[in-house]
Amino acid sequence: MSQTATYHTTVRWTGEHWGHLVMGNGPEYQFSAPPDAHGHAGVFTPEDAFVAAANTCVMMMFLWAAERLKLKLLSYECRTEGTKRIELDRTEIFSRLRFAPKIRVSAGGESPDVVEGRVRRALQSAQKYSLVANSVKSEIVVQPEISIEE
Amino acid sequence: MPEYLETTVDKFIFRVATDRLYSPEGVWVMDAGGAAEVRVGLSDFVQQRNGDAAFVHLKPVGTRLAAGDEFGELETIKANLGLISPLAGEILEANQDLDLNPEDINQDPYGKGWLAVIRATDWEAARTRLLQPAAYLAVIRAQAEAEQDSP
Numbered sequence: 001m002s003q004t005a006t007y008h009t010t011v012r013w014t015g016e017h018w019g020h021l022v023m024g025n026g027p028e029y030q031f032s033a034p035p036d037a038h039g040h041a042g043v044f045t046p047e048d049a050f051v052a053a054a055n056t057c058v059m060m061m062f063l064w065a066a067e068r069l070k071l072k073l074l075s076y077e078c079r080t081e082g083t084k085r086i087e088l089d090r091t092e093i094f095s096r097l098r099f100a101p102k103i104r105v106s107a108g109g110e111s112p113d114v115v116e117g118r119v120r121r122a123l124q125s126a127q128k129y130s131l132v133a134n135s136v137k138s139e140i141v142v143q144p145e146i147s148i149e150e
Numbered sequence: 151m152p153e154y155l156e157t158t159v160d161k162f163i164f165r166v167a168t169d170r171l172y173s174p175e176g177v178w179v180m181d182a183g184g185a186a187e188v189r190v191g192l193s194d195f196v197q198q199r200n201g202d203a204a205f206v207h208l209k210p211v212g213t214r215l216a217a218g219d220e221f222g223e224l225e226t227i228k229a230n231l232g233l234i235s236p237l238a239g240e241i242l243e244a245n246q247d248l249d250l251n252p253e254d255i256n257q258d259p260y261g262k263g264w265l266a267v268i269r270a271t272d273w274e275a276a277r278t279r280l281l282q283p284a285a286y287l288a289v290i291r292a293q294a295e296a297e298q299d300s301p
Binding site for chain 1: 201202204205225226227228250253
């Protein structure tokens with residue numbers, strides 16, 4: 001199935017190293033670069049947005065996969081770290097995205113090993129079907145902590 | 151190990167095992183050795199088209215089927231798919247290993263991912279209505295290209 005959908009954002013320079021961002025889905029943010037790239041602390045940055053896009057997308061896809069795999073999800077929390085590499089020619093790339101999800105699931109009377117297997121499959125599917133994770137060139141590493149509770 | 155025909159559409163490679171027959175819906179059928187006993191499963195195209203398998207629900211052993219009846223349902227991460235019997239007969243065996251390892255359908259659709267064994271009511275007549283591998287390859291190529299071209 002080859003289908004398309006489009007999403008949009010609009011940015012406007014507001015002076016010095018500042019900008020204003022309007023998301024297609026509604027929210028608006030003041031933004032800058034991070035302090036290590038001649039920007040400002042405490043505001044939305046492209047670097048955080050990139051990592052957040054991957055982190056949020058994988059989480060939403062995990063929630064979907066967990067529903068399809070009939071997992072009784074108790075909690076999900078994931079710190080994701082993007083590693084920037086500065087190349088020889090001074091270009092920059094996010095060479096790696098490391099996801100560290102902490103997931104708690106109820107066994108719900110099933111074998112914990114069977115349930116853990118389904119959690120791992122949900123994680124694999126989340127990465128495979130995440131629009132953003134599927135679109136980036138970065139190496140993606142997932143290091144989960146999975147807890148199966150009675 | 152079966153041999154395969156292959157077709158590539160965009161970045162996708164679809165394989166068709168040459169040692170069996172196919173329904174237009176992508177259920178493969180091969181002789182299972184016993185009298186009129188056939189093994190059935192899903193083609194590589196169908197498994198790729200529907201995504202990662204989550205659960206397989208097969209009708210119980212002993213269920214009698216007409217051609218076109220559903221003999222089960224596949225739930226994937228992306229879709230629910232009714233499994234259409236390519237022939238009339240009776241379910242003799244369902245692949246119980248798929249309960250714990252439904253991903254076999256994706257990883258080995260022509261081997262460990264088989265679905266059921268059916269005793270065909272009239273295997274000789276049914277096989278004349280099924281597609282040869284080359285004909286099925288043409289069907290999936292046309293389907294995949296039509297989907298690629300759709301707006």
